[in-house]
Amino acid sequence: MENSVLTIQTLTHFFGGLKAVSNFELDLPQGVIWGIIGPNGAGKTTVFNLITGVYRPSQGKIIFLGEDITNLKPHSIIQKGIARTFQNIRLFGNVTVLDNVRIGLHPNYHSSIWEAILRSGRFRKEEKRVRDEAMSLLEHFNLASRWDEKARNLPYGEQRRLEIARALATKPKLLLLDEPAAGMNPKEVDSLMDLIYKIKSEFNLTVLLIEHQMRFVMRICEHIKVMDFGETIAEGPPVEIQNNPQVIEAYLGKGGIH
Amino acid sequence: MLGIFFPSIPVKGGDFVDLSTIFNFQQLVNGLQLGAIYALIALGYTMVYGIIRLINFAHGDFYMIGAYSIYFFGVYFLAGHTGIHPIFVFIMAVIISMAAGALIAVLANQIAYKPLRYRPRLSALITAVGVSMFLEYLFSSLPFIGPSYLAFPNDAVIPRTEYLLGGVHLNNYQIIDLGVAILLMAFLTWFVRGTMTGKAMRAVSLDKDASKLMGIDIEKIITITFLIGGAFAGVAGLLAGITYPRINPYMGILPGLKAFVAAVLGGIGIIPGAMLGAFLLGIAEVFATSFNSLLGEGIAFAILILVLIFRPQGLLGEKTAEKV
Amino acid sequence: MKIPNFLRKSTVQFLLYSLAFYLVIYFLNQLNVLSGYPLLIIEISLIYVILATSLNLINGFTGQFSIGHMGFAAVGAYVSGTLTTLIWKLSVDQPIYQTLPLFVIALIVGGIAAALIGFLIGLPTLRLRGDYLAIVTLGFGEIIRTIINNIDYVGGPRGLLGIPQLSNFTLISIFTFLTLYVLRGIVFSSHGRAFISVREDEVASELVGIHTTKYKVLAFTIGAFFAGIAGGLLCHLIQIAHPTQFGFLPSFMVLVIVYLGGMGSLTGSVIAAFLLTILEKYLLPLGLQMLSAWTQPTFGFQVGVEWRMVIYALLLIIMMLFRPEGIMGMKEARFMIPEEH
Numbered sequence: 001m002e003n004s005v006l007t008i009q010t011l012t013h014f015f016g017g018l019k020a021v022s023n024f025e026l027d028l029p030q031g032v033i034w035g036i037i038g039p040n041g042a043g044k045t046t047v048f049n050l051i052t053g054v055y056r057p058s059q060g061k062i063i064f065l066g067e068d069i070t071n072l073k074p075h076s077i078i079q080k081g082i083a084r085t086f087q088n089i090r091l092f093g094n095v096t097v098l099d100n101v102r103i104g105l106h107p108n109y110h111s112s113i114w115e116a117i118l119r120s121g122r123f124r125k126e127e128k129r130v131r132d133e134a135m136s137l138l139e140h141f142n143l144a145s146r147w148d149e150k151a152r153n154l155p156y157g158e159q160r161r162l163e164i165a166r167a168l169a170t171k172p173k174l175l176l177l178d179e180p181a182a183g184m185n186p187k188e189v190d191s192l193m194d195l196i197y198k199i200k201s202e203f204n205l206t207v208l209l210i211e212h213q214m215r216f217v218m219r220i221c222e223h224i225k226v227m228d229f230g231e232t233i234a235e236g237p238p239v240e241i242q243n244n245p246q247v248i249e250a251y252l253g254k255g256g257i258h
Numbered sequence: 259m260l261g262i263f264f265p266s267i268p269v270k271g272g273d274f275v276d277l278s279t280i281f282n283f284q285q286l287v288n289g290l291q292l293g294a295i296y297a298l299i300a301l302g303y304t305m306v307y308g309i310i311r312l313i314n315f316a317h318g319d320f321y322m323i324g325a326y327s328i329y330f331f332g333v334y335f336l337a338g339h340t341g342i343h344p345i346f347v348f349i350m351a352v353i354i355s356m357a358a359g360a361l362i363a364v365l366a367n368q369i370a371y372k373p374l375r376y377r378p379r380l381s382a383l384i385t386a387v388g389v390s391m392f393l394e395y396l397f398s399s400l401p402f403i404g405p406s407y408l409a410f411p412n413d414a415v416i417p418r419t420e421y422l423l424g425g426v427h428l429n430n431y432q433i434i435d436l437g438v439a440i441l442l443m444a445f446l447t448w449f450v451r452g453t454m455t456g457k458a459m460r461a462v463s464l465d466k467d468a469s470k471l472m473g474i475d476i477e478k479i480i481t482i483t484f485l486i487g488g489a490f491a492g493v494a495g496l497l498a499g500i501t502y503p504r505i506n507p508y509m510g511i512l513p514g515l516k517a518f519v520a521a522v523l524g525g526i527g528i529i530p531g532a533m534l535g536a537f538l539l540g541i542a543e544v545f546a547t548s549f550n551s552l553l554g555e556g557i558a559f560a561i562l563i564l565v566l567i568f569r570p571q572g573l574l575g576e577k578t579a580e581k582v
Numbered sequence: 583m584k585i586p587n588f589l590r591k592s593t594v595q596f597l598l599y600s601l602a603f604y605l606v607i608y609f610l611n612q613l614n615v616l617s618g619y620p621l622l623i624i625e626i627s628l629i630y631v632i633l634a635t636s637l638n639l640i641n642g643f644t645g646q647f648s649i650g651h652m653g654f655a656a657v658g659a660y661v662s663g664t665l666t667t668l669i670w671k672l673s674v675d676q677p678i679y680q681t682l683p684l685f686v687i688a689l690i691v692g693g694i695a696a697a698l699i700g701f702l703i704g705l706p707t708l709r710l711r712g713d714y715l716a717i718v719t720l721g722f723g724e725i726i727r728t729i730i731n732n733i734d735y736v737g738g739p740r741g742l743l744g745i746p747q748l749s750n751f752t753l754i755s756i757f758t759f760l761t762l763y764v765l766r767g768i769v770f771s772s773h774g775r776a777f778i779s780v781r782e783d784e785v786a787s788e789l790v791g792i793h794t795t796k797y798k799v800l801a802f803t804i805g806a807f808f809a810g811i812a813g814g815l816l817c818h819l820i821q822i823a824h825p826t827q828f829g830f831l832p833s834f835m836v837l838v839i840v841y842l843g844g845m846g847s848l849t850g851s852v853i854a855a856f857l858l859t860i861l862e863k864y865l866l867p868l869g870l871q872m873l874s875a876w877t878q879p880t881f882g883f884q885v886g887v888e889w890r891m892v893i894y895a896l897l898l899i900i901m902m903l904f905r906p907e908g909i910m911g912m913k914e915a916r917f918m919i920p921e922e923h
Contacts, residue, residue: 016576052789078791092782094912095775102772103779107791109772116771117764119920123771127922130772170791313713373903380647383713384841385902387649391834392895399892401883518717559721566706566714
């Protein structure tokens with residue numbers, strides 16, 4: 001497709017003898033919010049790991065903004081404009097809230113170590129720019145007042161927000177969210193939805209998310225892929241997916257709906 | 259005998275080295291003997307690593323303490339009681355050395371490693387180094403031991419007898435070393451496969467959390483692992499003392515390191531791997547030493563580097579990917 | 583009187599405290615109050631500050647497992663020692679405007695040589711997990727020592743003797759100050775944060791766009807450079823470089839210092855370096871001597887200096903059990919943190 005942000009072709013991955021992902025295909029247009037759902041162990045996070053270069057796919061191709069990123073190292077892929085969050089939050093715990101975001105700004109930082117040692121004018125300017133940008137991001141996410149605290153001391157919901165803020169610091173065009181609503185109550189989930197809409201339009205993003213909370217997924221995603229045992233068993237708009245018998249069976253098992 | 263298969267090769271300077279002086283049955287036996295001792299030490303390393311992912315730097319020192327326990331047994335007991343049948347003496351020595359190794363291992367775990375169980379791995383590693391240094395320097399500083407070599411009472415424990423078998427010189431120490439090692443390895447294999455505790459040990463090394471959920475007492479299993487590993491190291495100290503009868507507080511450093519390499523070679527955390535790796539390393543070291551003594555010292559480290567570069571999971575290991 | 587803004591700046595404070603320290607010691611020395619052995623202890627403490635802070639960059643800030651640090655110091659010592667002693671044949675009798683520039687060049691060449699080795703040793707970090715890396719760094723340290731032991735040109739097992747005493751309190755102080763200034767500059771910058779991210783969560787760091795391999799290798803290279811400088815300063819102070827000075831035991835001592843001060847705290851390394859050097863060179867011999875005066879008549883044996891190793895090992899174990907973060911944890915003194923941070 002023409003304005004496809006991410007194209008995935010015949011993506012297959014084995015862990016030893018286990019086929020974790022089987023022929024995954026994707027044609028992700030710019031500016032959408034799409035979702036991947038499926039029971040635990042379906043291979044959803046593995047797909048994210050393959051996209052971001054954590055694993056090298058056994059088979060298949062991943063093309064981002066026209067460029068083949070299949071075999072690139074993670075940090076290169078991130079620098080090209082893909083950012084992600086994790087199922088189990090992976091913040092830099094002993095580091096302050098501010099510094100977590102400042103680390104996210106590092107890939108776009110240009111002063112060399114020599115300039116850091118000599119504390120040159122350019123260095124000082126860049127450090128100020130980084131600090132200001134980081135603070136501004138924190139304000140966006142309502143975390144500015146906690147800038148000085150260690151990330152591991154933050155309450156759960158704020159840690160999740162911080163992880164997204166850090167991901168945005170890398171200036172991505174594509175944002176991968178892995179179970180962003182995990183552990184949230186309905187009110188928090190609504191806030192999260194608003195947050196995602198807000199950052200999508202403000203930062204001009206395309207969003208691909210993995211989620212289990214059905215209410216959330218059905219409302220926010222324009223298009224959903226359903227995985228089970230590594231295979232894609234259904235794909236389409238939420239309305240179709242909700243009524244798809246195969247999907248229901250995958251979640252609830254054979255033997256009827258209760 | 260094997261010299262038939264290895265022709266002479268030209269070496270720098272125009273001399274021909276007869277490879278059969280290196281690769282022959284005699285050296286093979288020597289290698290297996292050395293490997294037997296390495297195997298007993300390596301098993302302790304690999305079991306502890308398998309169960310708590312800790313490279314117990316102090317493990318070589320459990321071996322040292324096993325040797326010293328028999329030194330004291332020989333000097334303070336055997337010297338005064340000379341009429342005991344050698345079989346009984348040897349059995350007592352085995353029991354004492356295993357007990358000493360087991361005791362110190364369990365103590366080290368209880369005092370130094372257990373409190374750090376859920377802290378970052380580097381802390382436990384550094385602490386293991388601390389335990390190792392503590393034991394070595396303690397023994398070295400105690401007035402009745404001291405840092406210099408002491409003569410191990412191997413004659414008192416079991417006198418050496420030579421045999422000649424088809425042109426090859428053997429001695430009973432070789433048979434004892436290999437015999438004891440094989441016996442204990444067989445026991446361990448049965449224990450790990452056949453008993454509930456053994457299965458629990460395997461379970462904990464595969465998945466600690468799931469084991470906990472199955473009702474397994476993790477700490478008890480860890481203690482038992484240290485007990486067995488320490489006992490094996492202790493008896494290895496006895497065997498080493500008999501075979502190379504000079505001991506000092508630092509005698510555990512090199513064998514400990516080499517046993518670790520053996521465990522990595524076979525696949526760290528895998529019990530058969532430790533056995534395989536140890537025998538291979540023993541043979542390699544003996545062959546390398548007869549070729550060039552410097553090479554003999556460095557071969558263990560060379561093997562380590564090669565394994566870590568080309569097959570870090572070891573010969574019997576499987577490649578695992580980290581879960582993200 | 584209101585403190586002028588200029589003096590509030592932490593960098594200025596850092597400079598002033600350092601200067602004050604130097605001047606106090608200098609004048610005490612001039613007045614013959616502080617000289618000889620006590621001054622030597624201070625000079626060695628400063629060298630250990632360089633060793634500890636450089637190791638801290640690798641282990642504390644970047645979270646790597648390097649336990650053969652003195653191997654780098656050995657390279658620095660032998661390279662600089664070879665230059666001054668064997669090649670240029672410098673001596674303290676020569677005028678200082680001749681020897682000083684050459685000495686500084688020798689130190690820096692030693693540092694660069696060490697940095698190269700550090701780079702080579704950093705490369706395995708690409709593949710190796712923490713505990714394996716520890717074994718490899720330990721092994722490399724031993725290999726370096728063994729190689730030096732076998733090079734007769736630099737004295738082999740006898741060591742490199744007759745090194746001119748070109749180090750002095752002033753020079754050591756300057757290099758220590760520069761080391762702290764540079765490391766402080768690196769740590770409190772975006773690059774420093776990158777190092778720390780590798781320590782905190784290497785996978786997450788890579789997935790936030792940090793080239794973790796580059797930073798790990800960089801940590802080793804920079805850490806090795808300063809260790810090399812320290813090695814050079816040391817051998818030109820005690821006039822000898824010997825393989826035993828750079829084995830696992832001395833590396834272990836530097837490790838204890840870094841842990842005692844706090845992994846991830848430059849200030850902590852400074853404090854701990856002084857504490858442990860004074861302990862080792864002054865308090866412990868004194869204490870053991872006093873203890874022996876009691877044990878000798880009572881039990882019939884002396885408490886020799888070998889016991890100090892037992893005490894250090896015990897100290898390390900106790901520290902790991904009860905205060906693993908060391909004295910300072912990851913905190914720094916105010917003046918250590920640059921004002922723009």
